[in-house]
Amino acid sequence: MADYRIRKYEDDDYEVARDIFASGMSEQFPGIFMHALKQPWSQLVLVCVLCALLLSSKSFLFPILALTLLLAAGRQGIIYMSDKYIEQSLNADLLDINKTYLESKGSCFWVAESNDNVVGTVAAMPSKEEPGTLELKRLSVRENYRGLGIAKALCRTVSDFARLNGYQAVVLRTSVVQYEAQKLYERVGYKKTSEYVWETIPGKIMNFTIFVYRYDIAATN
Template sequence: MTNIQIRQYRDEDAEVVKELFTLGMSEHVPSSFVHILKQPLTQMVLMCIFCALMASSKSFLLPVLAITLVLALIRLMVVKMFNSYIETCLRKDLNDIGETYLKQKDSCFWVAENDEGRAVGTVACLPAEKSPECLELKRLSVRRSYRGMGIAKNLCRTVADYSRERGYPAVVLYTSVVQTDAQKLYEHMGYVKTREFSPPDPVAKICNFTLFEYRLNFEQDKRN
């Protein structure tokens, strides 16, 4: 990794950090849409609609148009789900990063800065709500054009070092079933999947959109 510096967040980073988060989350819309289409329930519903309209209308065009409309509605639902999550995060912890991550005990927010002084990656941590003995890694994001340079790995290591220095035995994080690249990264860094669960959103449950909990125990930390 060349010409990249990891430093603590500054107030002037606010807008670019929000941009990185929004772009990063929006990238998961296509894979989430495909995930839903692969679900047996979705395929069964689409097939029933197609066959019912085919039998009743004796026309091939009407079922095709109906399926196209349903697919468009499903994608719109996925976009709305992600937009809702993004807006919630922008209203909460990302609304005042300094207050949330820099003024609270055992919390911090870092940015990866390029040689032009612009943030191209982010990561944060704070005490985990469900595992108070651990810190939780949050808001890991790297601009697409800077991926493959080891930035995400160094951001993960930054959180691990910070947590270890403060006496925490482990770091936990949460990611989704569609974030396969993130899962590979975490597993490469020594994280172990400890739990799989559905978010409270009923649409997510119907679509089998599961979340994964990962944990990095420092005695098992593979620093490579």
């Protein structure tokens, strides 16, 4: 059993909490890139470009090099869009964590601490889409501390908070590329209730699906 404790966020946790979120999201870059490459339109473009270059060039090396550069440019595009999402989040609810989560009724922000180091975070606030439910947000654990039960404990902290505050259920959203997160939520009792394509131009182009999960409090009493 890992030596850790879950406690409410404090002002001194500000920088590390934001860094844990940013680092966790940055880990999704490779998965997002591979997801984009698996889309039919993406494969069609790559095949057409390669065939066109092979037909127009007397060298086999040039088409391969050009395709490599195209893939590198696509990867940089994914990184840029992901960086913009991280920046937007850091300037939204994570800009003033106290105001967003601790000064708002029915909301809270917790950190997981191990050996006097903050190694994980989770937050909760009333869901805007589903009245009467609590939304779990910003769950992230440092890579070196995963597999020790910390993420499960953070999830339980949110469900306990929901129960004490009279919420009917806890809901959350995760993406198609966050495979480990999906497994975690299902292991602790969440059920997938719906899915939709991220409503942005990049989201629609990549068919980037968002999954909605729900944990019913009444069913666990």
